[in-house]
Amino acid sequence: MKILSYSAENKPLIKGVISRNASNFENALSTAGDIMNDVRVNGDPALFNYTKKFDNFNLNSGNLRVSGEEIESAFNKIKIHNRKLFDALTHAHRNIKRYHEAQFENVNKNLSVETDDGIIITEKINAIESVGCYVPGGRAAYPSTVLMTAVPAKVAGVSRIVIVSPPEISDVILAAARICGVSEVYRLGGAQAVAALSFGTKTITPVNKIVGPGNVYVMAAKMLAYSKGVGIDMPAGPSEVLLIADKNSNPRFIAADVLAQAEHDPDAHCVVVVDTESGGGENGVEIQNFLNNIKTEIDSQIKDLSRKSIIESSLKNFAVILTKNLDEAVKFANDYAPEHLEIMCGNPELAAEKIKNAGAIFIGDYAPVPAGDYASGGNHVLPTSGTAKFASVLSVRDFLKFSSVQRITKNGLSKIRESVEILAETEGLDAHKKSIEVRFELK
Numbered sequence: 001m002k003i004l005s006y007s008a009e010n011k012p013l014i015k016g017v018i019s020r021n022a023s024n025f026e027n028a029l030s031t032a033g034d035i036m037n038d039v040r041v042n043g044d045p046a047l048f049n050y051t052k053k054f055d056n057f058n059l060n061s062g063n064l065r066v067s068g069e070e071i072e073s074a075f076n077k078i079k080i081h082n083r084k085l086f087d088a089l090t091h092a093h094r095n096i097k098r099y100h101e102a103q104f105e106n107v108n109k110n111l112s113v114e115t116d117d118g119i120i121i122t123e124k125i126n127a128i129e130s131v132g133c134y135v136p137g138g139r140a141a142y143p144s145t146v147l148m149t150a151v152p153a154k155v156a157g158v159s160r161i162v163i164v165s166p167p168e169i170s171d172v173i174l175a176a177a178r179i180c181g182v183s184e185v186y187r188l189g190g191a192q193a194v195a196a197l198s199f200g201t202k203t204i205t206p207v208n209k210i211v212g213p214g215n216v217y218v219m220a221a222k223m224l225a226y227s228k229g230v231g232i233d234m235p236a237g238p239s240e241v242l243l244i245a246d247k248n249s250n251p252r253f254i255a256a257d258v259l260a261q262a263e264h265d266p267d268a269h270c271v272v273v274v275d276t277e278s279g280g281g282e283n284g285v286e287i288q289n290f291l292n293n294i295k296t297e298i299d300s301q302i303k304d305l306s307r308k309s310i311i312e313s314s315l316k317n318f319a320v321i322l323t324k325n326l327d328e329a330v331k332f333a334n335d336y337a338p339e340h341l342e343i344m345c346g347n348p349e350l351a352a353e354k355i356k357n358a359g360a361i362f363i364g365d366y367a368p369v370p371a372g373d374y375a376s377g378g379n380h381v382l383p384t385s386g387t388a389k390f391a392s393v394l395s396v397r398d399f400l401k402f403s404s405v406q407r408i409t410k411n412g413l414s415k416i417r418e419s420v421e422i423l424a425e426t427e428g429l430d431a432h433k434k435s436i437e438v439r440f441e442l443k
Contacts, residue, residue, distance in 0.1 A: 001295060001315070005282055006273075006323040006332055017319045018336050020240070020269055020385055025216060032191040032220035039195035044202050050192040057167040059187060064203050066169060066185040074174035085172065092375040093147055093179050099377035100152045104396045118412025124403040127157035128231070130205075131399060132197035133182075134212035134222075135173060137166030137189055143176035144373060148380050148394065149212045150180035156399035162186065162207055164193040190214075194221035198230045209233070211394060213381060233398050237385045238267035241369055242338035242358075244329050246275040246345040247290045250365060255297030257342060257368050258318065259311055266313035271336065273321045273329045275345055282322040291320065330354045337388040340369045359388045413439060 004010050004017070038046045044061060051059040079086045111123040133149035136142055146163060153161050161182045165173055166189030177185055186204060188196060194214075200206035209231030210222055222232045241261040243254055258270045272294070276282045298315075302308055323329040330351055333341060337357035345351060348363045355361060359382030360372055373380045383391035417436055424432035 001298075002319045003291065004319060004321055006321050006328055014321070014332075017271060017321070018386070020238075020317075025220065028216040028220040029224070032194075032217050033224055035191040035217075036195040036198070036221055036224050039192055039201070040199040047188060047192050047196055047201060050190065051167055051188065054190055054192075055167050057187070059167060061203060064186055064188065066174065066187060068183055071174045071178050071183060071185065074171035075178040077171050078175040086175070088375070089143060089147070089172075089176055089179055092144065093151065093176075095375055095377035096147050096151045096379070097155065100155045100379075100396050103152075104155050107397055107400065116412055116415040118409035118415060120407045122405045122407075124405050126401050126403070127159070128208050128399050128401060129158070130160040130162070130207040130209075131158050132162045132164060132207040132210045132212075134193060134197075134210060134214050134218060135163055135165040136212075136214050136218075137168065137173075138215075141170040141173055143172045144380065145212060146173060146176035146180060146182075150177070150182050152379065152394065152396045153211075153399045154181060156396040158399050160184070160207070162197065162204075164188045164197065166190070189218075191217045191221035194218060194225055198225040198228060206230075209399075211381065211398060213239075233381060233394050234383050234387060234391045235385075236381065236383065238269065239264040239340075240269040240271075240338055240384055241340040241342065242271045242273060242333055242336055243342040244273050244275070244326075244333060244345050244348075244351055246277075246326075247286045248346060249290075249344040251290060251293035251297050252301075253344065253365055253368070254294055255301055258294075258298065258315075259301055259305065260368070260370055261340070262311040262314035262318070263305065263307040264310075264314070266310055267317070268314040269317045270314070271319050271321060271338070273323060273332050275326045275329045276322050277325040281324075287322070294320075326351060327354075333358070337383075337386045339382045339384045339388065340372075342367070342369060357389045359383045359391075359393055410439070 004013050006014060035050060048059045051057050108125055112120060114120050131153050133146065135145045150161055150163065163177050163182055163185045167187035169187055174185065194210060196204045197207050197210050210225060211233040213236045216237065219235050219237055223235050226232045239261060241257065243257060245254055254272060258272065261270050262268050274287065276284065276287050280286055302311055305311060321332055323332060326345065333355060334357045339359040340362065341355060341358040342362045343351050344365055352361055352363050360378060362369060362372060372378045379394045381394035420436050421433045
């Protein structure tokens with residue numbers, strides 16, 4: 001693991017950790033652009049070609065959409081033959097729904113403001129009419145992503161929810177879709193899936209917005225879709241975690257949480273920030289022992305993990321940042337703006353109050369990221385690569401549109417008439433000014 005002191009002489013190296021050393025996004029953007037254009041022009045046949053090329057799966061018009069019978073069969077298989085998994089799915093669904101329903105109640109409030117006599121502005125809230133949920137496949141099946149994307153869409157009132165996932169769709173993905181009440185599912189992954197949702201084909205009707213995580217090509221395709229007038233949640237990249245710790249934190253817990261994040265993807269990023277103030281400084285014996293214990297735990301715990309090769313690749317990105325005190329640790333965390341932030345140091349609540357940039361914050365020794373990944377109820381679709389400086393966790397808000405409704409009487413317009421006319425004249429927009437004037441001309 002790379003150990004860096006948070007100091008002026010290490011500033012270039014620290015900046016490298018914060019930047020994540022982004023890889024071949026430009027190449028992915030070019031490739032995704034070619035795929036998007038091909039699907040836009042050629043429709044379903046292009047989807048069949050790319051699915052054969054990238055997934056080695058013979059897709060056709062007969063199997064592109066998963067049938068209702070297949071979804072019901074998968075649901076019953078899980079319910080009858082794997083009851084523990086079924087109960088875990090329904091438990092997670094319940095908690096996710098509870099949280100997002102409370103969120104919706106908080107958002108869906110009647111706003112009404114009288115800005116001047118005779119001018120009342122209210123807010124009209126509508127659900128987005130159609131949404132596509134991208135559920136990754138390939139390395140693993142992710143029923144949790146079905147729950148995290150479909151549940152808030154359902155709670156928000158989206159009338160048409162579509163799920164796309166790489167063609168070898170597992171029963172658990174289909175069972176999760178059934179639990180969420182989603183019946184429109186397509187065997188389709190990669191940039192071609194985003195293209196189909198964006199432009200539509202003979203088989204697939206386009207959607208208004210696309211949500212959900214994916215690889216760099218999916219992320220590139222989503223950004224291109226946005227440029228074509230299709231909404232997206234965020235340009236989510238490789239997963240990441242940052243942990244704030246001190247010498248009293250539990251090395252075993254830290255190692256376990258680093259490994260849990262590292263197994264997602266070879267490009268995942270893990271960072272541990274250590275407040276050295278109470279451990280005799282970064283060169284103190286206590287701090288050195290603490291770091292040695294983390295390494296020992298990682299070496300011990302990794303041995304029996306099934307995704308060891310992926311973890312080993314990801315750990316090449318693993319860094320430990322040594323700070324003089326908690327304030328420095330918080331400053332680095334805010335500069336890094338992590339997708340997941342775990343706070344395991346003394347007085348974690350105090351540190352959490354000072355955090356401004358993070359996708360999801362987990363406070364204390366018993367709040368590991370996997371709890372939020374699956375069943376605590378919070379959403380796991382989060383901003384990555386530093387975008388937490390301006391982006392937010394996926395929520396019911398992402399599936400809602402907010403329109404202002406302005407009710408203005410003649411008396412109300414008279415109150416602002418002079419200001420509007422002066423500003424319109426200043427900007428050289430004569431027709432704007434005239435639009436006001438005609439309403440007060442004598443007939």
